[in-house]
Amino acid sequence: MALIARLSLAGASETDPEDFFSSALGIIFPDDVMNQHGSADQGLVYTSPRLPKPLHITLADPTADKDRYLFSHYLWNSSLLLAELVEAGTLGLSATGEFASPVQQDQAAVAVDAAPNRDFDIAGLATIELGASTALPSIMAALLGARHVVVTDYPSDVVMKTLRQNVVANTQPSFSPSGRIVAVEEGVQVEGHEWGELDTPLAIGHRHAFDRVFVADCLWIPGKHRDLRRSIGWFMKADAAARAWVVGGFHTGRGSMCGFFDEGELAREGLEIERIWERDCDGVDRAWVTDRGVEDSTERKRWLAVAVLKRVAST
Template structure:
């Protein structure tokens, strides 16, 4: 017998040794304390290329903004894009929104995690769920759902969550869209705006609330380019808030510390010419 060892099977040649790759970080938990002292527990996925493993500053700012201005969401229909842990959606639901649709990329773990945060939030309204035999089988939320959604995709499935009366002349769409800390994804600006255009109700009081921090200060101009593009597409854009956090979200991040601590909020609205009212299409809205 030859002293030369037999060649290993080819399918073993490309198998990395155990421990070759670092383990995926485990899921984490963080908390948000409401202005009334209640605590919302937020589960975060362990690691996500979609950055959903952080609770971003803009989410906290939006949640507090809703608490201080509950009429922003009470009785209104709300769609959150790129929700991550979904804090703004949870607060909107708790404050009495008519319907909240919490969305993020259709990754199984991410969608499951959003549902977990909904299921464990004691502040959102619920009703008893009855089984096929009429027996109660726990409870379920009455005004919030979770779904996977890719920015720029068809919004039909999102709009189906809204109660609609086909005989009504009321324009279809959401009263409020939430985009919290999404603008760092510069290549997705057009897709975000495409969704806004097709999901936002065409009325003057409907709006998209865009809140963000420039976590890469040297790219702030690219973040802000979103609003230039929104104006080009016919939206009215207005800066409505600015909040200075106590410290940057990530310690030792490079760049201007003041920019890293600053969260700003902007509203996108339809101009009068793009609105639908009383069953009539305004002159410039047809075919849009």
Template structure:
């Protein structure tokens, strides 16, 4: 575990424009001489929500860019996003060649309806299914006929320390044998950074290999918050793969 490993990027390659609660994500990938299948994704955010679904977090922005640059993780494959909120990372993979994408969040009507709206608004409703799901609960509702997922997306979820085991339990039971989990996050509360990182210790203990793949700086989400600004401005990206065990 090397916290300074991975890729360093800065705010110079910013690709998000905020317009009230309708952020527009611009594709960060250019293929010389090859037309891109899409250039922008617009997401609607719920106006206000106690589960923080009314923000588009820096981790989602960083993860969306990372996914654009790593299509081999999902092209032609099945993808699950847990705690999706507006669903930006899941929408990116849906528009970039994933076979099937399932967006999930807490089974609250506002959140689930908003995910469905964003899928339809961006022309990927035929690829995307939306589900209300509580981490750690039976996984049968997540996929038809028990299909496994080649990629599972966790964007800014591990700040919820009491749910680490539930998140890993779900991932263990639905990840494909050669699949992986991408975990992107920021230490929003710097004094609790070690508790955030306990997720990866628990993952290793339950049969996952953990590799850091990205570090990226942004402007802080909430400049007025307490704690070191550099810590609150940094997104970390990790990739988890199964090395032993697994759910039945």
């Protein structure tokens, strides 16, 4: 199933001719894939066959330049993929949505060093999302049994207001397959966090507090890679079982995002790559490379980098 198949538009129909053309690109040019979704006028409906009812996602309406440049007012394909991985791993699903044995999953993953779906199980774990935008992966984690869920984005008033609305509206027991939200005792928190700023109450109170760190489509600004790595290393638990799941699109160019995975710079924060691969919008995996030469922009939008980071093994 295509990555964006679960999405539909909500709200009033768009009337601008340019909007009509944009929304029809996938029909006019079948190879073109939308990698950002929604607008302030048209929210999104996310329908999973595993959830009792659809999620309704509102998009922020930023007016200040500094807020628009965050691009937090869209749902990105990276978030869609990470949410599906969390769902598949926690519910024991294969890539096709059927239940699969560990052996079957291993056989499917080994060719490109992709992590098997079962590795994305968040049941009973503490999670934090950095640069969450619409927080779809975190919402999925809360609905499927994470013990503690913290959702963060840049501390802009307009972004945080919409983020809180989405989390509150969609992390209700009626949306969960089990009919309950395990994280309700510790709370599903929404907090502002600027990457690399580690002297805030959130950072001081949650150092090495999370089993899993979610990062979806946060790699497009090379100048922020160091700060993002710092935040991941700070919040991720200092034990061998902790992981960070990083998914990023190539829409700004491979060169803009691949520097995040520099082994030496990751090691400075006590991190290393366990697995890294590429997946397209139809679920096809291929090996990760840092240079594919000249990449057509339409083809490039179809692919995402998926990485699993762990703590550097102690010597």
